[in-house]
Amino acid sequence: MSQHDLVCTVxxxxxxxxxxxxxxxxxxxxxxLRLTGTHVGCEHGVCGACSVLLDxxxxxxxxxxxxxxxxxxxxxxxxxxxxxxxxxxxxxxxWELHALQCGYCTPGMLIAxxxxxxxxxxxxxxxxxxxxxxxxxxCTGYKQIVDAIALAAERLRGANLPQRGSDAG
Amino acid sequence: xxxxxxxxxxxxxxxxxxxxLAEAREDAKIIAGGQTxxxxxxxxLARPALLLDINRIAALDGIAAGDGFVAxxxxxxxxxxxxxxxxxxxxxxxxxxxxxxxxxxxxxxGTIGGSIxxxxxxxxxxxxxxxxxxxxxxxxxxxxRTIAIRDFFRGAMExxxxxxxxxxxxRLPVWRDNAVGTGFHEMSVRHSDFALAAAAVQLALxxxxxxxxxxxxxxxxxxxPLRMAEAEKRLVGTRLEERDIxxxxxxxxxxxxxLPDPHASALYRRRVAASLAERAIAEARxxxxxx
Numbered sequence: 227m228s229q230h231d232l233v234c235t236v237x238x239x240x241x242x243x244x245x246x247x248x249x250x251x252x253x254x255x256x257x258x259l260r261l262t263g264t265h266v267g268c269e270h271g272v273c274g275a276c277s278v279l280l281d282x283x284x285x286x287x288x289x290x291x292x293x294x295x296x297x298x299x300x301x302x303x304x305x306x307x308x309x310x311x312x313x314x315x316x317x318x319x320x321w322e323l324h325a326l327q328c329g330y331c332t333p334g335m336l337i338a339x340x341x342x343x344x345x346x347x348x349x350x351x352x353x354x355x356x357x358x359x360x361x362x363x364x365c366t367g368y369k370q371i372v373d374a375i376a377l378a379a380e381r382l383r384g385a386n387l388p389q390r391g392s393d394a395g
Numbered sequence: 396x397x398x399x400x401x402x403x404x405x406x407x408x409x410x411x412x413x414x415x416l417a418e419a420r421e422d423a424k425i426i427a428g429g430q431t432x433x434x435x436x437x438x439x440l441a442r443p444a445l446l447l448d449i450n451r452i453a454a455l456d457g458i459a460a461g462d463g464f465v466a467x468x469x470x471x472x473x474x475x476x477x478x479x480x481x482x483x484x485x486x487x488x489x490x491x492x493x494x495x496x497x498x499x500x501x502x503x504x505g506t507i508g509g510s511i512x513x514x515x516x517x518x519x520x521x522x523x524x525x526x527x528x529x530x531x532x533x534x535x536x537x538x539x540r541t542i543a544i545r546d547f548f549r550g551a552m553e554x555x556x557x558x559x560x561x562x563x564x565x566r567l568p569v570w571r572d573n574a575v576g577t578g579f580h581e582m583s584v585r586h587s588d589f590a591l592a593a594a595a596v597q598l599a600l601x602x603x604x605x606x607x608x609x610x611x612x613x614x615x616x617x618x619x620p621l622r623m624a625e626a627e628k629r630l631v632g633t634r635l636e637e638r639d640i641x642x643x644x645x646x647x648x649x650x651x652x653x654l655p656d657p658h659a660s661a662l663y664r665r666r667v668a669a670s671l672a673e674r675a676i677a678e679a680r681x682x683x684x685x686x
Contacts, residue, residue, distance in 0.1 A: 269396060271430060291426075356499070357499060
């Protein structure tokens with residue numbers, strides 16, 4: 227069994243480990259680092275439940291070997307919230323608009339949506355649907371998820387507006 | 396499922412990669428983006444003893460515009476190619492095809508060369524490359540060679556690559572004609588799913604609006620993407636009126652014999668492929684007329 231050293235950053239923390247070549251990134255995150263927020267669904271790249279940000283880009287953690295993430299900066303769903311108690315604007319929007327039922331797809335949806343919002347502050351409904359096109363949800367019918375992402379985008383745009391009077395000059 | 400155990404190495408150069416491929420012979424498999432290979436590993440349909448990871452070989456990444464061609468290195472990410480100005484302006488058919496390749500999350504990892512080398516019958520990149528008469532640059536310890544894409548696909552997931560060879564580059568000829576148009580249409584159960592059928596078309600019109608050249612390829616309808624020689628012949632020299640395009644569609648329908656699968660019957664696939672070809676031809680015609 228070939229074992230490999232791995233050093234990466236996960237949610238801002240430097241992590242080092244020794245992994246078997248065949249260990250996928252999602253199994254490493256869940257089983258070694260105990261970050262079980264990232265879910266494993268299909269294990270072959272279809273469902274999107276295991277999505278994480280790899281150097282800022284959303285990818286399937288089940289289609290990446292952990293050893294391939296050596297040197298990478300990874301953000302999982304645990305890294306989205308500002309602190310252990312709070313929710314991010316996006317997570318709060320999901321909560322407010324009932325954008326989850328069983329919750330299995332939610333971590334992947336949040337990662338895909340966060341990647342969209344990081345790149346596009348004013349996404350159209352088409353942009354939103356395209357961004358979560360690789361994530362399956364069997365409960366909601368997607369409507370509330372799309373609405374929640376749109377709400378988060380709106381709130382985040384508002385948060386970035388300059389204060390009245392402070393932008394003169 | 397989990398993959399069976401394997402060894403893993405990260406060659407630092409194409410030379411080192413070729414040496415390891417030659418030593419390992421058929422026990423080794425190259426891993427690039429992993430978007431085709433890792434599912435095969437997980438389902439244990441592939442059981443290589445050794446994976447050779449080419450993701451950090453800088454010489455295998457990048458896009459360059461040459462005189463009359465666009466060269467895309469094998470390990471270039473699909474997302475990077477889709478965003479690249481040279482691809483958008485000089486290889487527009489590939490850019491159109493790339494929008495249908497998986498979705499954002501898989502395009503962020505999946506590579507141009509990986510899609511070609513894995514030769515999935517429904518893959519869009521190979522389909523566009525076939526219409527464009529791509530030339531594939533291949534290396535091994537025995538030297539370099541170029542394989543025309545027409546000779547590359549041998550069957551579903553089977554190619555002309557020898558076990559000790561690696562794909563290093565795809566060259567797409569750029570047509571010099573003034574009025575060039577492209578069309579790409581695909582039918583799948585949901586956007587980003589595997590294509591039940593897909594059509595890629597590139598054509599050139601002369602100053603009088605007559606079709607000088609046309610390339611039509613159909614994917615998802617056989618074990619490999621196919622060029623539609625009869626339909627192409629029917630359209631060269633015409634003004635691509637609706638009647639001409641309908642005739643070409645009928646020739647496409649006659650030229651393919653797709654297999655049924657749980658999503659679509661053989662008859663449905665044939666009819667859809669013909670319709671998609673007609674739409675792609677019309678799209679390419681309108682684009683060329685506006686050029």
